[in-house]
Amino acid sequence: MKQFIDFIPLLLFFAVYKLEPRIVEIAGHKFALGGIFSATAVLILSSLLVYGALLVKQRRLDKSQLITLAACLVFGGLTLAFHSETVLKWKAPVVNALFALAFAGSQLFGDKPLVQRLMGHVVELSAAQWARLNAAWVAFFLVCGGANLFVAFTFPAIWVDFKVFGSLGLTLLFMIGQSFYLVRHMQTTPAPSKE
Structure with missing residues (x-):
């Protein structure tokens, strides 16, 4: 949410x-x-x-x-x-690059990947699976940032439309794909006994 x-x-x-x-x-x-x-x-x-x-x-x-x-x-x-919209066009690529850098940096320099810190209380994965999921987040942020940059400076007439609907669509697709991957690993809490 x-x-x-x-x-x-x-x-x-x-x-x-x-x-x-x-x-x-x-x-x-x-x-x-x-x-x-x-x-x-x-x-x-x-x-x-x-x-x-x-x-x-x-x-x-x-x-x-x-x-x-x-x-x-x-x-x-x-x-x-x-009074220049060019500055605003750099916001999404820069923010996505910062997020990609944070996820990649956590993989290289932290004790656990950032995605594991965010979702480790809900999902149980092996270290290799956390690494793959973290790499998927890095790729997602790079693709989103690159797509925004490409559209903003190649197709400026549709840039705002893409920024809203393209970004939202990419996020929804990524979340759905991630959900399919994670659903097999969700922790379930046992139902309380009626004794």
Whole structure:
């Protein structure tokens, strides 16, 4: 579920981006709405609200959520400051590369792979299986980042559509594939006896 919470700001970004540009008045203030720059402002604000609410509820944010929020603030802020959508196009590739690096680094330098730290309480796997699953996560993040980079700079007219639906589709496909692999290894808790 947590992975899909990250898509809320992205979906709001998409909705505002697709609006026909217009000026709206809220509480006596006029705002431009529609297009990349107002969508970026909505992305920043909605990310602050979503992750702020998660922080209040969970009393902390996961490292992945912190990275996503920081990247949104940095790349979104620079996009607005320089009035250049090119900066925002680098957000997804950079974030995915950081996640790939974290998973790969945990494999090389940690006592156990990052995926095992995240899912070890639910799934029992051998060291080789954890290594394969961790490598699959590295590959997933590299493919997602590379696909976003390729589409953003080769097909800029459909970049936002791909960022939302392509990223979501790739994530869903990966989760389904991972589920088939993991379902054989899920730990089950025995039913309480009726004695």
